[in-house]
Amino acid sequence: MTEVVEKGLKKIGVTVSKPVLAILCIIFGILVIAIPDLVGIILGIFLIIEGVLLLTEYLELKRQQPTPQQST
Numbered sequence: 368m369t370e371v372v373e374k375g376l377k378k379i380g381v382t383v384s385k386p387v388l389a390i391l392c393i394i395f396g397i398l399v400i401a402i403p404d405l406v407g408i409i410l411g412i413f414l415i416i417e418g419v420l421l422l423t424e425y426l427e428l429k430r431q432q433p434t435p436q437q438s439t
Contacts, residue, residue: 391416
């Protein structure tokens with residue numbers, strides 16, 4: 368059942384990292400509004416997390432691509 372759901376989500380372009388990113392954006396946005404002095408720290412943490420999510424998504428897509436067969 369989970370395989371069907373995952374395939375359906377990938378067809379429409381939804382990955383696991385996007386919901387996680389949305390939640391992080393909401394949390395960090397609330398923190399910036401509540402404590403404006405933390406903007407630099409929050410932005411740094413956010414960019415690190417976003418970079419890790421993008422890198423893992425790229426590596427996952429690269430791993431799923433078939434490698435070309437070499438013939439001699």
